[in-house]
Amino acid sequence: MSRLAIKICGLSTADTVGAAVRAGASHIGFVHFLKSPRHVDADQIRALAAIAPADVERVGVVVDPTDEMLDELAATGALTALQLHGKESVQRAAAIRHRFGLSVWKAISVKTRVDIDAANAYAGAVDRLLFDAKTPDGAALPGGMGLRFDWTLLRGVAVPGPWGLSGGLSVDNVAEAVRITGAPLIDVSSGVESAPGIKDMDKIATFCKAVLQC
Numbered sequence: 001m002s003r004l005a006i007k008i009c010g011l012s013t014a015d016t017v018g019a020a021v022r023a024g025a026s027h028i029g030f031v032h033f034l035k036s037p038r039h040v041d042a043d044q045i046r047a048l049a050a051i052a053p054a055d056v057e058r059v060g061v062v063v064d065p066t067d068e069m070l071d072e073l074a075a076t077g078a079l080t081a082l083q084l085h086g087k088e089s090v091q092r093a094a095a096i097r098h099r100f101g102l103s104v105w106k107a108i109s110v111k112t113r114v115d116i117d118a119a120n121a122y123a124g125a126v127d128r129l130l131f132d133a134k135t136p137d138g139a140a141l142p143g144g145m146g147l148r149f150d151w152t153l154l155r156g157v158a159v160p161g162p163w164g165l166s167g168g169l170s171v172d173n174v175a176e177a178v179r180i181t182g183a184p185l186i187d188v189s190s191g192v193e194s195a196p197g198i199k200d201m202d203k204i205a206t207f208c209k210a211v212l213q214c
């Protein structure tokens with residue numbers, strides 16, 4: 001079985017970028033969303049991304065971004081992928097992919113099987129689907145809240161193309177999540193924090209070790 005890909009998301013310091021890389025993360029993520037406690041601006045992303053070796057994918061997380069916002073991020077030359085974590089339509093996701101020439105991920109907010117089936121519409125329009133828990137109406141954030149969904153909804157589902165699992169993952173549950181879903185990429189943010197927005201280097205290390213043992 002091939003090694004699972006790991007994305008450590010919501011990084012905002014050089015130390016924690018280093019910890020993620022040393023622990024074996026294949027992807028590091030930077031949240032560019034002002035309402036998030038993990039928000040980093042374009043200059044911070046440029047500096048943090050430069051710490052990672054070239055073979056580590058660098059993902060910018062955005063929520064219903066404008067083209068101007070994406071122009072600024074793309075101009076950093078720091079990102080290899082954009083994670084669309086809002087209500088971007090298939091057409092909008094495809095247009096972003098076409099315009100910016102970066103790999104595009106679409107986060108799919110999941111509560112029921114209907115949400116998973118709806119992801120099929122993005123086949124061919126994006127490079128990866130990321131199944132995440134749906135946050136409650138009126139929640140402060142559309143992700144990064146440590147919420148999980150019913151992973152059995154993904155059992156036996158033929159996802160069209162590359163995909164990943166996120167939402168409420170931690171060292172305590174990630175092996176079960178991998179066993180149930182067979183996800184090829186695991187994405188974590190709050191599960192490796194000591195407080196919202198504060199990454200914990202030990203938690204990053206133990207999380208990655210648990211994933212790599214799956």
Ligand SMILES: O=C(O)c1ccccc1N[C@@H]1O[C@H](COP(=O)(O)O)[C@@H](O)[C@H]1O
Nearest residue numbers: 009036143144145146167168188189190
């Ligand atoms: O982390 C955030 O603050 C955030 C803000 C806006 C959109 C997405 C965000 N986080 C992403 O949500 C998933 C799940 O995170 P968690 O592990 O449940 O905390 C992940 O991709 C985060 O990068």
